[in-house]
Amino acid sequence: KAGVTQTPRYLIKTRGQQVTLSCSPISGHRSVSWYQQTPGQGLQFLFEYFSETQRNKGNFPGRFSGRQFSNSRSEMNVSTLELGDSALYLCASSLGGDGNEQFFGPGTRLTVL
Amino acid sequence: KNEVEQSPQNLTAQEGEFITINCSYSVGISALHWLQQHPGGGIVSLFMLSSGKKKHGRLIATINIQEKHSSLHITASHPRDSAVYICAVGFLYGGATNKLIFGTGTLLAVQP
Numbered sequence: 594k595a596g597v598t599q600t601p602r603y604l605i606k607t608r609g610q611q612v613t614l615s616c617s618p619i620s621g622h623r624s625v626s627w628y629q630q631t632p633g634q635g636l637q638f639l640f641e642y643f644s645e646t647q648r649n650k651g652n653f654p655g656r657f658s659g660r661q662f663s664n665s666r667s668e669m670n671v672s673t674l675e676l677g678d679s680a681l682y683l684c685a686s687s688l689g690g691d692g693n694e695q696f697f698g699p700g701t702r703l704t705v706l
Numbered sequence: 707k708n709e710v711e712q713s714p715q716n717l718t719a720q721e722g723e724f725i726t727i728n729c730s731y732s733v734g735i736s737a738l739h740w741l742q743q744h745p746g747g748g749i750v751s752l753f754m755l756s757s758g759k760k761k762h763g764r765l766i767a768t769i770n771i772q773e774k775h776s777s778l779h780i781t782a783s784h785p786r787d788s789a790v791y792i793c794a795v796g797f798l799y800g801g802a803t804n805k806l807i808f809g810t811g812t813l814l815a816v817q818p
Contacts, residue, residue, distance in 0.1 A: 626805070626806070628806070635808055635809075635810050635811065636792065636794070636806075636808040637808070638805050638806060638807070641805060649805045651805070683748070683749060685749075694739070694751055694754040695739070695751060695754075695806065696751060697741075697748060697749040697750070697751065698748065699747075699748040700748055700749075
């Protein structure tokens with residue numbers, strides 16, 4: 594069974610631009626969660642999607658948004674990029690029930706110049 | 707106070723040593739996860755547990771729900787175990803059980 598895939602793996606943008614990251618979950622998984630990892634803040638939860646609906650949301654500004662498609666693939670979007678948005682963005686998929694094990698993708702490394 | 711506390715932050719061991727990493731959390735949880743991240747690499751889920759003990763190869767994870775504490779043990783450590791080990795918890799209340807809160811990680815270096 595293929596693992597969680599994320600595209601692109603690396604991305605360089607400039608301040609003010611917007612970016613869209615993609616995550617394809619493991620086949621059969623209906624939940625996709627997104628996380629941001631930075632040296633200063635560590636890993637932080639962004640949001641979780643389940644059956645095309647946002648189920649949980651972390652403490653991030655409205656510039657961070659996401660969506661999930663009917664095939665469970667998910668995208669996250671960051672608008673008006675700031676230098677502090679430079680980070681490793683990870684997605685994780687799970688079956689979707691409470692406390693299910695999450696399987697992480699390799700991440701997208703975003704650099705904002 | 708962080709909701710998830712890990713110790714130690716840094717750990718250096720000699721090959722073959724028995725290693726313990728600790729994780730404490732402050733509220734009721736649905737499950738606790740131990741994750742591994744190699745430098746520049748992605749995250750791998752090692753264990754998910756909500757009670758008792760799990761073993762996989764040289765890795766053992768235990769959890770004490772009453773004491774809100776978990777430990778990750780590595781027996782017969784090897785240089786390839788060098789990585790950051792991260793404890794993460796899914797909280798029980800508020801319907802947010804797939805929302806993970808992470809510890810700050812333990813950087814382990816195993817020297818040959």
